[in-house]
Amino acid sequence: MEELVGLREGSSGDPVTLQELWGPCPRIRRGIRGGLEWLKKKLFRVGEDWYFLMTLGVLMALISYAMSFTVGRVAQAHKWLYQEIGEGHLLRYLSWAVYPIALVSFSSGFSQSITPSSGGSGIPELKTILSGVVLEDYLDIKNFGAKVVGLTCTLAGGSTIFLGKVGPFVHLSVMMAAYLGRLRVVTTGEPENKSKQNEMLVAGAAVGVATVFAAPFSGVLFSIEVMSSHFSVWDYWRGFFAATCGAFMFRLLAVFNSEQETITSLFKTSFRVDIPFDLPEIFFFVALGAICGVLSCAYLFCQRTFLGFVKTNPVTSKLLATSKPLYSALAALILASLTYPPGVGRFMASRFWMLILATTIPIPAGYFMPIFIFGAATGRLIGEALSLAFPEGIVAGGVTNPIVPGGYALAGAAAFSGAVTHTISTALLAFEMTGQIVHALPVLMAVLAANAIAQSFQPSFYDGTIIVKKLPYLPWIRCRKISSHRVVVEHFMNRGITTLAKDTPLEEVVKVVTSTDLAEYPLVESTESQVLLGTMRRAALVQALQAEPLSWAPGHQRCLQDVLATGCPVEPVTLLLSPETSLHQAHNLFELLNLQFLFVTSRGRAVGTVSWVELKKAISNVTNPPAPK
């Protein structure tokens, strides 16, 4: 006991604790503790971002699961009501129609009242944001609740409305990523960093797809293909990590809720593994791909035309502008009447055109899943037709095997959705959802065939929406002619550049600032030399001008130099084009670095600017050269 006290007293001056001296092998234990400390530090160093991505994945999986759960319960209630309500046709019709109408008009009214930007899928807007455009409030967390509630109502509308949740979930994930990023900035005190923010948004998009389909591979690839034209392997890894966390959590919840016994694919299939298809069937797969490609062109064209019609038609446009819930209710009424099972509903072979009507409703909803299912139906139809035409299977070698229509459904789904969205990863999505990848080659070939047709004739679903909504975008240079490589910046840059020189008199500066509304003004050395020094922000300039006492000493004309001397900040220009930069090179730079705007200098002189406007004009000139007059 005395020893014990002695040790305790000794330990106050020494970091060696009692337990350490008593336990065996103090050195080894200290070593282990050191190792653990080091591991902790190591993990934390690598960690930070990874923890953040994990949080994102887990949160979105929870929301996705909760939403699926609620939607399932509401749909069950609707089914029960419809079955229990008795034989009267009016009552049955009412119970069939009122439910989705109420849900859709609530969804529309609620989400639009909180924020007008919560409608639609959100992917076209995200694409614009990720290319560097700032869309105000689009990633604000206040949209989150509106979109979650609205989307839940839309999905609860069930097979009548028949819309999906991929797009809005991508939007939700990205909102969440932006919010978490802002939280981190606040908690750690780090200054905001644009490239870091972008990394998070890209990972968020991957999480969105992954938590809906529990498909991490295609989640990452689909979001990359849809969102950007370039991406870094670094982003891709982060996307994989976050998407895996999300998908795991999403499936884990299903297990915990006793829906599933273990983590498996969403829609399991069991195709023959030995001989999933006969060799000549490859031809039918490619033909199916081509058919899907043609259908997708027709769909995209009709969809864009109808969307344009709804926006320009005086009746519908007025309805959409003044009372969105009413428009939504009317559209839902039409859809519900048409799908009413004892009515026309039982004769409806396809919902093709109905999807087009549904996409015009201003509610938070995704359009990917219905397209995927329509493609699967087309594929199944062709598969069944083939299996009727060749009941014995196709004779290739000695043994023949019956045709499996399911394989065609898989290929049709992947090809049609791939063609509509201009992506290839839908093939991988089909495999991840079914758990089998034996059809890898035929499905991939169908998707490639469908994409070849769709990409040559129509912009993708998302690009089309960007065009109809008049969002800013930077087109691809589709023309790969060698002559296009000879177009240089000098040919298309904007030469009407407003510069402020150090020796510009103050009254002229005031005139320039009041007569134009640029956000930034280039500052040059002198009116004569025009050597670019940097840029001045309008806000800072206006502030400095207002602070400046306008008393003029006679004989000394006050100029911009005096304002600069008071400490008005000049921002450096970090990247410069020269007039000889080629169009391809400039386009590459804008796309790769998400730029909006660059200065062109020649021998240091500011000679022009290039922005998306100039690039677009130059690209359209290269692709469709103006007719000689």
Next chain:
Amino acid sequence: MEELVGLREGSSGDPVTLQELWGPCPRIRRGIRGGLEWLKKKLFRVGEDWYFLMTLGVLMALISYAMSFTVGRVAQAHKWLYQEIGEGHLLRYLSWAVYPIALVSFSSGFSQSITPSSGGSGIPELKTILSGVVLEDYLDIKNFGAKVVGLTCTLAGGSTIFLGKVGPFVHLSVMMAAYLGRLRVVTTGEPENKSKQNEMLVAGAAVGVATVFAAPFSGVLFSIEVMSSHFSVWDYWRGFFAATCGAFMFRLLAVFNSEQETITSLFKTSFRVDIPFDLPEIFFFVALGAICGVLSCAYLFCQRTFLGFVKTNPVTSKLLATSKPLYSALAALILASLTYPPGVGRFMASRFWMLILATTIPIPAGYFMPIFIFGAATGRLIGEALSLAFPEGIVAGGVTNPIVPGGYALAGAAAFSGAVTHTISTALLAFEMTGQIVHALPVLMAVLAANAIAQSFQPSFYDGTIIVKKLPYLPWIRCRKISSHRVVVEHFMNRGITTLAKDTPLEEVVKVVTSTDLAEYPLVESTESQVLLGTMRRAALVQALQAEPLSWAPGHQRCLQDVLATGCPVEPVTLLLSPETSLHQAHNLFELLNLQFLFVTSRGRAVGTVSWVELKKAISNVTNPPAPK
């Protein structure tokens, strides 16, 4: 008959042919013909590149298949010889060992005699080439034959040498792509275009992986992950197209050769679809991933150390320098003796360290497949151990299912090969090779765990080889600290810039050109102003200087201006940095645009240059700040 003649005569002045007027519905037929013409034009317009990619895929598939076929036959012959040779131990040993020794030394001698750069996998060098460095002769078509013959011999060495064909096949495909690209330039007369060339090389790399494993998805993703840090969706599509053509052709050949009844996966599995694994097994999968990560670190460390040892040890380095076939034969002798089945071979649990020896042999060979198989063995071992430890399966809910060790083999293969190469797509490769994707989540989690460990402690197999071989490379900025964003070009640029001014006297120009060996010289307006005008190529400058008569008029000192007046070409500088550009931004630019070198200008004055050397130094300073003195 008269009519006929009359028509014939009429037809000479008119494009309407006889058949057209005779046949029914001439208008419709003409319409159809017009449509076909249009389709042809359309296809041809889009085509060009696609035809080229298809040719590449089909050619490489043919070569891959022919090689596999030959190797199979040779290995069969060896097996037959070994079994038929009788009971004598000496004869058996000789028949076992002489075969691989002869093959390996021939492979080494033949390939090295044609070109010294045909050894190894080729992936590290390709990575360097794709980042913009020109490695002379590396993509020359004359390497092609050497590599094909050498690789066939290596593979025929069979399980003794135990090396794969992925790496060399990637190299072969890229060589073929470069050759086809050059052919196209010659046939179409288009000028060479560097970005177009790069597109082809990237597609070639994807074809290489796809034709070995018949796995288009992972082929594309693996080649992207290994080769580059950034990529464009455009390249990714081209890669998919070429890889699909290649994989399809490769499997088609197997069907035609009656090895397979139809196109299926290479190594089919039939895991349970309903419950492939119990939920708690996820933990074991992640643990397996962590074990594979640690093992991969050990492997990478040993491999690099041993490679360094072989290069520095006086005996081996002399042997490698003077007689490579002898070294190869000795290494093969050691390997063959160790694997001799009646000897030590039957006790060999793992070939781990033997692979390290095999990688030092200077023959064309791939190192991916052995790594993949070693990982599978590790996984299988752990899987079997688990199934022994839990013979009834793991009790999670009510029903228990026995553990399937095959799933662990899959995860082990993907995790170990992923960790060694720092890639994630190996998971997808495992699925594509087996035709099932039910283990998507656990395998992905194992691969992520393994990568997390391997990437924090060791460079990847390919990066390690780049470091050991002293190839140029641009490191990543691993440091994501905010302070690193404050480092700007001004802090690390090379200020010792040699400029030639228009008013530089000719004798000084000659002095500069003879005393330095730059490929390009910056041309500035005047010695005083240093305003950058463009660059002059050394070759053109030397030529112009030689052509200039060196007769000096007294009183007029001849300067560079006079040489320029004779038409010596000045090339424009298309992109400029400013001293305020941040390190991250500059690094991004270099990586994205595959640059080697940029000028830094301030107010038009050339103030410095930034190249890989400066960037590397700056990055290492940011990551490990120099100790204060």
